[in-house]
Amino acid sequence: MAVAKQKLSVPFDYxxxxxxxxxxxxxxxxxxxxxxxxxxxxxIDNKELSKNDLCMVSGIGCSSRTPGYVDFNTLHTIHGxxxxxxxxxxxxxxxxxMIIATGDGDAMAIGGNHFIHTCRRNIDMLIxxxxxxxxxxxxxxxxxxxPIGSIATTSRYGNVEPPFDICEMAxxxxxxxxxRGTAYHTQELERTFxxxxxxxxxxxVEVIDSCPIYFGRMNKQRGASxxxxxxxxxxxxxxxxxxxxxxxxxxxxxxxxxxxxVEKPEYCEQYDKLIVAKATK
Amino acid sequence: MAAKKKLMQGNEACAEGALYxxxxxxxxxxxxxxTEVAEIMSVELPKRGGKFIQMEDEIAxxxxxxxxxxxxxxxxxxxxxxxxxxxxxxxxxxxxxxVPCVVINVMRGGPSTxxxxxxxxxxxxxxxxxxxxxxxxIALTPAYVQEILDETVRAFNLSEKYRTPVVVxxxxxVGHMREPITIPEPGDLEVIDRAKPDCDPEDYKPxxxxxxxxxxxxxxxxxxxxxxxxNHKEDGFPxxxxxxxxxxxxxxxxxxxxxxxxxxKNDESNLEDAEIGIxxxxxxxxxxxxxVNAARKKSIKAGLLRPLTIWPFPDKAVGELAExxxxxxxxxLNLGQMVNEVKRVAAGRCEVVGIHRxxxxxxxxxxxxxxxxxxx
Ligand SMILES: Cc1ncc(C[n+]2csc(CCOP(=O)(O)OP(=O)(O)O)c2C)c(N)n1
Ligand code: SF4
Ligand SMILES: [Mg+2]
Numbered sequence: 001m002a003v004a005k006q007k008l009s010v011p012f013d014y015x016x017x018x019x020x021x022x023x024x025x026x027x028x029x030x031x032x033x034x035x036x037x038x039x040x041x042x043x044i045d046n047k048e049l050s051k052n053d054l055c056m057v058s059g060i061g062c063s064s065r066t067p068g069y070v071d072f073n074t075l076h077t078i079h080g081x082x083x084x085x086x087x088x089x090x091x092x093x094x095x096x097x098m099i100i101a102t103g104d105g106d107a108m109a110i111g112g113n114h115f116i117h118t119c120r121r122n123i124d125m126l127i128x129x130x131x132x133x134x135x136x137x138x139x140x141x142x143x144x145x146x147p148i149g150s151i152a153t154t155s156r157y158g159n160v161e162p163p164f165d166i167c168e169m170a171x172x173x174x175x176x177x178x179x180r181g182t183a184y185h186t187q188e189l190e191r192t193f194x195x196x197x198x199x200x201x202x203x204x205v206e207v208i209d210s211c212p213i214y215f216g217r218m219n220k221q222r223g224a225s226x227x228x229x230x231x232x233x234x235x236x237x238x239x240x241x242x243x244x245x246x247x248x249x250x251x252x253x254x255x256x257x258x259x260x261x262v263e264k265p266e267y268c269e270q271y272d273k274l275i276v277a278k279a280t281k
Numbered sequence: 282m283a284a285k286k287k288l289m290q291g292n293e294a295c296a297e298g299a300l301y302x303x304x305x306x307x308x309x310x311x312x313x314x315x316t317e318v319a320e321i322m323s324v325e326l327p328k329r330g331g332k333f334i335q336m337e338d339e340i341a342x343x344x345x346x347x348x349x350x351x352x353x354x355x356x357x358x359x360x361x362x363x364x365x366x367x368x369x370x371x372x373x374x375x376x377x378x379x380v381p382c383v384v385i386n387v388m389r390g391g392p393s394t395x396x397x398x399x400x401x402x403x404x405x406x407x408x409x410x411x412x413x414x415x416x417x418x419i420a421l422t423p424a425y426v427q428e429i430l431d432e433t434v435r436a437f438n439l440s441e442k443y444r445t446p447v448v449v450x451x452x453x454x455v456g457h458m459r460e461p462i463t464i465p466e467p468g469d470l471e472v473i474d475r476a477k478p479d480c481d482p483e484d485y486k487p488x489x490x491x492x493x494x495x496x497x498x499x500x501x502x503x504x505x506x507x508x509x510x511x512n513h514k515e516d517g518f519p520x521x522x523x524x525x526x527x528x529x530x531x532x533x534x535x536x537x538x539x540x541x542x543x544x545x546k547n548d549e550s551n552l553e554d555a556e557i558g559i560x561x562x563x564x565x566x567x568x569x570x571x572x573v574n575a576a577r578k579k580s581i582k583a584g585l586l587r588p589l590t591i592w593p594f595p596d597k598a599v600g601e602l603a604e605x606x607x608x609x610x611x612x613x614l615n616l617g618q619m620v621n622e623v624k625r626v627a628a629g630r631c632e633v634v635g636i637h638r639x640x641x642x643x644x645x646x647x648x649x650x651x652x653x654x655x656x657x
Binding site for chain 2: 051055067068071073074077078081083084086087088091093095113
């Protein structure tokens, strides 16, 4: 499916959405997390969403520190459980526009069960997985998305575990919008977020992201720019090109773009339609 | 209007009490012997504009319950032993972030899966120390079906008033027992709602230390604030400032310490001239009451102190008991939890002896009577 073309608004006033007095942020120089946030804020602006309705919930990790910097209703919870806190909030107050900021460790390891059940319910929320293939915050241990062979502080001999494909998992679990972007392709990411924010139901966007400090240093990608270059050249291929390219050019690469989009009944709406309607008859 | 009398099961009375208190949100995961609470809430909440959700486990249930409360709804979850263990990390989060909510733990035999259909009182200490770190704890211990209703209402009131989670502990016997009770009419029981801010959103501080308990704004109503489980400042944002961390960590404890008399509640019988004191909660306290009455018939000066609030511990009442009694007997369905607290407070002023049972059977009056007679 093609990503809809949107007019990009340059220059852009990020201050409108940031808690400026909470800056500088905690992220290391060269970390991809801030880039992801910029694309998100532009997408929020494209959708003209109200800050009073926006609710950002996160778990624990470097990526999960995002809510502290945005001027919305913000909740920084416990490791892996952001989805469950957010489910309570959304069901209790459906007018909230939910965005989950989570990491590959937060969402796929400790929060894996909540992730799949959230997708299954198709409750209206945008889940952004900052996917850097490492536990950044705790100092570089391997995560459920670390590639086989990669070095981490707990896989000094190379990781033996096969990684999850987050998008496949989201789709299989029932998410009705699934996309993948990267911290390098920022304009495409903005468009993807814009589409995702317009979707009713559980939308999952995996963002291939970089942790130069731990993943990069341990895996011979010495600088932040080198990591970005790697994402650009070697890591991914656009969903628009994947069918046109020869197999050797797509082998081992992750596909970028909107990968899955279907219309299905949303949880809170179903709750009103099926449960409340019958209970109050 | 004539009071409504009804034959009710303990767990049913719990749901009835929650609804009376204005509970509008329930998230839970089924577990014996608490499941009836969820089943009733799933039927009743949607009729009253409330929300019910069955989550994928108890961790998610506790988290969703806190989420529901942050959205402004009075929120409840109910569970038993293994589920109570799973809730602990999120329960601590509610303590630190000061989000009101009520957690019902219908105690069953443990450890582990233990004895799902057997009564127990072995989560007394878990209700105080289950989650890591120093934190405030309020736990109530009803012993009669009527009391489960009344105490569930009180649990919501304390939770809303002190902006802290409140645990209601009762054993399987009381949870599954049926007794005739009076359903209160609106207005019969006090119902407290949390204070909401009336200041300008710009000036709102969710942890304003000018108040012992700051008003709590619901999410999505213009007060855009931050909630985190990290140590935080008055404005809710994380801090590394040791002075700030200290102030906040002490304040959340002080909320309880400064209000002990409001939170503690005891039922006392035959204590005026008692020489043999009994300290018991839940089903055990019912056996104890029977034994005290039997002893009195034989002119033995026995009396019962039955706390309805077990945390904070009723130091004052136990201290008074220790002053006048030669012995305090502590029957409990565990291998010694409350008894050590009673010993701490008695501090040698009288003898303290426990009666403990972990075979899935209740402590029967005969067991307590035997000890009373031994000391008489
Ligand atoms: C219950 C619990 N277990 C472990 C931790 C320690 N911990 C904090 S962050 C983290 C991993 C975060 O990794 P990820 O979600 O990928 O985020 P990143 O830092 O890479 O952005 C872990 C294991 C914790 N905070 N809580
Ligand atoms: S440790 Fe890695 S993920 Fe965390 S802020 Fe630094 S670069 Fe980013
Ligand atoms: Mg990570």
